[in-house]
Amino acid sequence: MTNNTIKQIQSLERGKYRKEHSQFFIEGKRLVESALEFGAKIENVYYTDSFKNENPVLIQTIEQAGLSLEQILTKQLEKISFTQSPAGIAAVCNFPPIGNPDVNQHKWLYLYQVSDPGNMGTLFRSAAWFGFTHIALSPDCVDPFNPKVVRAGMGAHFGLSIHSNIELNLFADSHTLIGADHRGNDVSDFKSPEKFVLILGSEAHGLSKDIQGILDQTIAIEKTGFGESLNVGVAGAILMEKLA
Structure with missing residues (x-):
């Protein structure tokens, strides 16, 4: 060498x-x-x-x-x-060859300004497990090939189709846009539509007002114990399991 x-x-x-x-x-x-x-x-x-x-x-x-x-x-x-x-x-x-996002795919995970490498890698790992193999990242997300993201993903990268710098509007006419928000409806009572995008925001800032303004639905995880909030990696895994 x-x-x-x-x-x-x-x-x-x-x-x-x-x-x-x-x-x-x-x-x-x-x-x-x-x-x-x-x-x-x-x-x-x-x-x-x-x-x-x-x-x-x-x-x-x-x-x-x-x-x-x-x-x-x-x-x-x-x-x-x-x-x-x-x-x-x-x-x-x-880098894997990546073309334009295929909006004909029924199920997408969209990460909005997720900047923590560990959280993104964890979400990739959960996405692979629950069959969310198509992932779109908003501008200002951490680089999906950052070494910390790759390590946290534990190999999930290789089975996922990951698209960076994608605006959520791309899916507005073709999919139901479902945002994770603590004020949303209990995900346990939610039935997944045929074509949808699950949108997760960063822990620090959540989803912006602009993003919230184009959502079709918001969902939340019911709290049965105590605590202020869930880590986005944990929350994302629970929501993906419910919607899978």
């Missing part, structure tokens, strides 16, 4: 260079396995000798797939890793 390669991988921690190279970085066995499972465009895979000794089948699978594979020193992996404890394997992936 050359110094130039190390510097290029390190640069992928910043959104500017992810866009410039159209690449993002993944770390750990689970993420690499997910990338392989979904046929992601993997540019290079890097692993340590100790990882190979513990996971010979995975390394053999990568070799048989004809992917670029390079054994590196632990200290080299530490240089390119975005975590304090590298997991022994990492890879550079190309």
Whole structure:
């Protein structure tokens, strides 16, 4: 591994260079396995000798797939890793090819100005679990390929169709727009329409008045205990389960 390669991988921690190279970085066995499972465009895979000794089948699978594979020193992996404890394997992936959002898809998740990487990754993971495989992000959301989002997503990225910088108006004529709001109707009594978009806002600011003004429905989760609010990642998972 050359110094130039190390510097290029390190640069992928910043959104500017992810866009410039159209690449993002993944770390750990689970993420690499997910990338392989979904046929992601993997540019290079890097692993340590100790990882190979513990996971010979995975390394053999990568070799048989004809992917670029390079054994590196632990200290080299530490240089390119975005975590304090590298997991022994990492890879550079190309951005998936994404066209315009397909409004013919019946079920969408729309995230409005969600800026916390952990929350976004958690929502992606829940979306994959509950079958919300088409996701639109408003302007001012965190980059979906931010390393923290990718780690929190636990491989969900590779099975989702994620579209950034999308205005909610795109769906206004084709889908029922359902916003999550604490003043909304109890989701337990709500019946999902045939085509809908579930809209979740950030914890800090929720949904703007402009967004609220074009919603068709608002739904909420009934509180049966105490507390001020739910984390958007938790609330989103509950709502997706109810609407799935």
